[in-house]
Amino acid sequence: MPSPRFQFHRFGTRLLALLLGLLFVVLATTYALVARASRANAQDHAAQNLAVAAGIFDRTVQQRIEFLAASASLMTGDFTIKRFFLQAERPDFDTLSSTLESYTERVDSTVIVLLAHDEARTLLANSDQAMNHENLEPFRYLSRLAAERDEPVVHGFSYLNGQLSVLVVVPLYAPRPKIAAWFGLTFPIDRAFAEDLKRTTRIEVTFVSTDDPAQPRVLATTLPEAAAAHSAIAARQSLGQTAPFLLDLPALSPDSPATALANADLSAAATERYVTLFKRQPMLGENAMTIVLQRPLRPELAAARELQKHLLWISLAAFALATVFAFWISRGVSRPVLQLAAHTHHIAAGDYARRIEETRADELGQLARAFNRMSAGLAERDRIRDLLDKNVSPEVAAQLLRDGATLGGEEREVTILFADLRGFTTLSEKFAPRDVLNLLNRYLDRMSAEIEKNGGVIDKFIGDAIMALFGAPVAQGDAADRALAAALAMERALAELNRELAAEGKMPLALGIGINTARVVAGNIGSHRRLNYSVIGDGVNVAARLQALTRTPEYRTNIITSAATVAALRQKSAPGILPVFSAHGQEARATSIRPLGSVHVKGRAEPVEIFAVEPAV
Amino acid sequence: MLPRPHLGGAAIISFLLALAFGRLGAADVMFKITDVKNAPVVDAVVALYPLDAPLPPATPTAPVEIEQRNTEFNPFVTALRVGSAAQLPNHESRIEHHVYSSSPAKPFEFPLYKPGKSETVVFDKPGVVVLGCNIHDWMLAYVVVLETPWFATTAADGTAKIAGLAPGRWRAEVWHPRLKDAANAGLAVAEKREFTLAADAVAPVQTFNLKLEPDRRIRRSPTLRGAGYK
Numbered sequence A: 001m002p003s004p005r006f007q008f009h010r011f012g013t014r015l016l017a018l019l020l021g022l023l024f025v026v027l028a029t030t031y032a033l034v035a036r037a038s039r040a041n042a043q044d045h046a047a048q049n050l051a052v053a054a055g056i057f058d059r060t061v062q063q064r065i066e067f068l069a070a071s072a073s074l075m076t077g078d079f080t081i082k083r084f085f086l087q088a089e090r091p092d093f094d095t096l097s098s099t100l101e102s103y104t105e106r107v108d109s110t111v112i113v114l115l116a117h118d119e120a121r122t123l124l125a126n127s128d129q130a131m132n133h134e135n136l137e138p139f140r141y142l143s144r145l146a147a148e149r150d151e152p153v154v155h156g157f158s159y160l161n162g163q164l165s166v167l168v169v170v171p172l173y174a175p176r177p178k179i180a181a182w183f184g185l186t187f188p189i190d191r192a193f194a195e196d197l198k199r200t201t202r203i204e205v206t207f208v209s210t211d212d213p214a215q216p217r218v219l220a221t222t223l224p225e226a227a228a229a230h231s232a233i234a235a236r237q238s239l240g241q242t243a244p245f246l247l248d249l250p251a252l253s254p255d256s257p258a259t260a261l262a263n264a265d266l267s268a269a270a271t272e273r274y275v276t277l278f279k280r281q282p283m284l285g286e287n288a289m290t291i292v293l294q295r296p297l298r299p300e301l302a303a304a305r306e307l308q309k310h311l312l313w314i315s316l317a318a319f320a321l322a323t324v325f326a327f328w329i330s331r332g333v334s335r336p337v338l339q340l341a342a343h344t345h346h347i348a349a350g351d352y353a354r355r356i357e358e359t360r361a362d363e364l365g366q367l368a369r370a371f372n373r374m375s376a377g378l379a380e381r382d383r384i385r386d387l388l389d390k391n392v393s394p395e396v397a398a399q400l401l402r403d404g405a406t407l408g409g410e411e412r413e414v415t416i417l418f419a420d421l422r423g424f425t426t427l428s429e430k431f432a433p434r435d436v437l438n439l440l441n442r443y444l445d446r447m448s449a450e451i452e453k454n455g456g457v458i459d460k461f462i463g464d465a466i467m468a469l470f471g472a473p474v475a476q477g478d479a480a481d482r483a484l485a486a487a488l489a490m491e492r493a494l495a496e497l498n499r500e501l502a503a504e505g506k507m508p509l510a511l512g513i514g515i516n517t518a519r520v521v522a523g524n525i526g527s528h529r530r531l532n533y534s535v536i537g538d539g540v541n542v543a544a545r546l547q548a549l550t551r552t553p554e555y556r557t558n559i560i561t562s563a564a565t566v567a568a569l570r571q572k573s574a575p576g577i578l579p580v581f582s583a584h585g586q587e588a589r590a591t592s593i594r595p596l597g598s599v600h601v602k603g604r605a606e607p608v609e610i611f612a613v614e615p616a617v
Numbered sequence B: 001m002l003p004r005p006h007l008g009g010a011a012i013i014s015f016l017l018a019l020a021f022g023r024l025g026a027a028d029v030m031f032k033i034t035d036v037k038n039a040p041v042v043d044a045v046v047a048l049y050p051l052d053a054p055l056p057p058a059t060p061t062a063p064v065e066i067e068q069r070n071t072e073f074n075p076f077v078t079a080l081r082v083g084s085a086a087q088l089p090n091h092e093s094r095i096e097h098h099v100y101s102s103s104p105a106k107p108f109e110f111p112l113y114k115p116g117k118s119e120t121v122v123f124d125k126p127g128v129v130v131l132g133c134n135i136h137d138w139m140l141a142y143v144v145v146l147e148t149p150w151f152a153t154t155a156a157d158g159t160a161k162i163a164g165l166a167p168g169r170w171r172a173e174v175w176h177p178r179l180k181d182a183a184n185a186g187l188a189v190a191e192k193r194e195f196t197l198a199a200d201a202v203a204p205v206q207t208f209n210l211k212l213e214p215d216r217r218i219r220r221s222p223t224l225r226g227a228g229y230k
Helices: A004-076 A079-085 A093-107 A134-149 A191-201 A225-237 A297-348 A363-391 A394-403 A424-430 A433-453 A479-504 A538-549 A563-568 B008-020 B182-189
Strands: A111-116 A123-126 A154-160 A163-173 A179-188 A204-209 A217-221 A245-250 A271-283 A286-296 A408-422 A457-462 A465-470 A510-526 A531-536 A559-562 A591-600 A607-615 B027-035 B045-050 B067-069 B072-074 B077-081 B085-089 B097-101 B108-113 B118-122 B127-133 B140-146 B150-153 B159-165 B168-175 B191-197 B206-210
Touching: A004 A079, A004 A093, A004 A163, A004 A179, A004 A191, A004 A271, A004 A286, A004 A297, A079 A093, A079 A163, A079 A179, A079 B097, A093 A111, A093 A123, A111 A134, A134 A154, A134 A163, A134 A179, A154 A271, A154 A286, A179 A191, A191 A204, A191 A217, A204 A225, A217 A225, A225 A245, A225 A271, A225 A286, A271 A297, A286 A297, A297 A363, A408 A424, A408 A433, A408 A479, A408 A531, A408 A538, A408 A563, A424 A433, A433 A457, A433 A465, A433 A479, A457 A531, A465 A479, A479 A510, A479 A559, A479 A563, A479 A591, A479 A607, A510 A538, A510 A563, A538 A559, A538 A607, A559 A563, A563 A607, B027 B045, B027 B168, B045 B077, B045 B140, B045 B159, B067 B085, B072 B140, B077 B150, B108 B118, B127 B182, B140 B182, B150 B159, B168 B182, B168 B206, B191 B206
Parallel strands: A510 A559, B027 B206, B077 B140
Antiparallel strands: A111 A123, A111 A179, A154 A163, A163 A179, A204 A217, A204 A286, A245 A271, A271 A286, A408 A465, A408 A510, A457 A465, A510 A531, A559 A607, A591 A607, B027 B159, B045 B150, B045 B168, B067 B072, B085 B118, B097 B108, B097 B127, B127 B140, B168 B191
16 A cells, blocks of 8 residues: 555645646647737738738839829920921921930830821831830730720830830820820839839739740849749749738848759758739730739747747746645645544554644545544543443443443343352451452452453452353353353462462452353343343352352362253263363363252252362362 | 801802703702710711712812810811811910811911911811810810812701702711711711702701710810819
8 A cells, every 4th residue: 555645745746737737738729829820910911911012013003104194195295296296298207206215214214105196006206216116016005905995094014125014105186186196105114113112012022924834934023033933933833823822932142142043942941931922913915924922921920929938938937836836735635634644543553632633624624623523432432441341341341332232131041150258248347348348359350350261251249249151241152161160260269369368367268159051131131321231030040059059068169060051061071070171272171070969949949950060180 | 156057159159050050940958967865966067979970179268267265266167168268366365376287188287376366277188177276285176178069067956958959869978076086087987878869859858867976075274264273
């Protein structure tokens, strides 16, 4: 059995484990939920920023378009331009081209072209001589669209000499609605434009042409080359993607060599995670271009990380507190329980006087009180048992404790031993009562000891007489044998006492013992208030009469027993002699039984056959 | 704007033609021009071309007047026979104008002339000439230069009458500024129809139902309309 201390330690450990476990589950769940929520929040936030950036891109382009359209409108209304179309002879288009060149400076348009309002949209004038008939198709397309829709401004995205550009076409009215020519203006969507957008929105912008599936082309970007190349590949692979998603890009510094490019192994290189949004931008008469808007996730997560760090500290503090708390509780439980356990040890050892402190109000306090009450009850019982043992024989006391002190009895066969001190009345007269009592007690003490040694029960002392029972209250199979052995032992004990008395210069004592076996009623006899365990029956009187017969000189014996007792003897191998008798470890003694004939006993009709009991010679 | 049928010259010529053909009983034809909603269309130019006889030679006529008043041209639409002249008087109190045309039929400009002055321009090619002012973008007028002497412009009730026509086959052409691409394509967009004029019979009314574009003229700036700043 494990020691109690270990048990309570285990209780404390379990409590600690339970508390910490619960706390861990709660905190871990909270932590995980917070982490997930803040991550989702960061992504949402980034995605919103991207959507805003997409809107800002549109708005910026729109504003540039409006600015160019307004500029164009002012230019076309200008006398300088218009007068070229008011002359009857062929206009001087070289001069007009020069005029347009200076206009490009004024309105910050990369190129301004002038197309005739004819079927072919013939090129009339051009600010940039590099622009020829071939690469003016987007302008022509737009001017036809404008004529078709009768709209004063049309615009669109296209490649102009390979450069991604926004084209604006405005009619030259002379006067409206008479169209004299078409004005084409443009501004580039280049790195400067992307950087400008990034300054406003703090978002990385990459323009990607996905015309060639094998080789998506980065048109302009704010990202380092390698990262932009990765974005371009992603844009090619997910053309239909319209929702924001996460994309890992190589985290190379802007001046890193471009060799570690598109197909670089991202797992090996350091990466930066970007929330990415693709925006498809329709192009004039061509496949749509993709605008990649990206925002690194890390800065968005910074606030969340801070929160998580705080949460971690709070968790640790909670753990520490929970540990202390668990120890405190387990100690609060285990100490009183240990006290109780120690107390049970004391009680087991028979120490009922100790009491536990009853300071607590809880269940343990109740338990302590119960323990104390139990101790008190045990002490009380012990005391009663002690008293009982002294007043009645231990067997009777045990029987009383077992069955309770109830009136009534049972019929059973019992061997009754009656011993009486001869000449005690004379003795009482000669000596002082105190001396008599001392002597009597000494005598009774020795006799009682011999009776009890042989399993007899002192029923009562009647002055100097002793009444003892064998076979009650506990049945004994060899009650008669025990009674005879007890009688002989008493005789020897008296001889011993007499030697002592002789040494003291006192008179010797003599006794007579009568033994009878009969069926009697054994039980508690008396009133409800006071009762004795005893036996009632004719056999008891016979025993007393047999004791009286020992005074008869011709019998020459101190011990007389009846035929009933002899018949009840277990040891009867040889007539008249009990060769061996053993009881309670005493040495075997042979006993001789000598018939004395039959006598009439007072109160009985039948004569009783009696025997003298003597030690075998 | 008052409808101004230009019948003076045409009437005389038709009279002379009638004499030449030996028939004095010339006919009149009424035109009724409506849009798709059957509303009368003003400022539509109706021109008739004889299919059985050549056009009479052009003879100079008295110049028509297209004035500038209150920063508007008046009239809005003027039809005239090729070779005729138009006077462009500035009837403003203070403002100068810079009247021009970029139309291939008659490109011209009269840079900045003061109130009280007038310029004259001769329209020597048939076609639609769009007049503008380089100072006032909203100022707009149409001069329809026709080869035929038989033409009229519809009044506010959408009607026009051409008188003194000989019996026979005719082609009617109706042009209006709000026909699609009318300013750029000119007379090519005119609605055309042939009909025969019987002798001594009452000619039926020629009705035309035109599909017109919305009026896209530039709005005048509020200050010049006298509204002032508010």
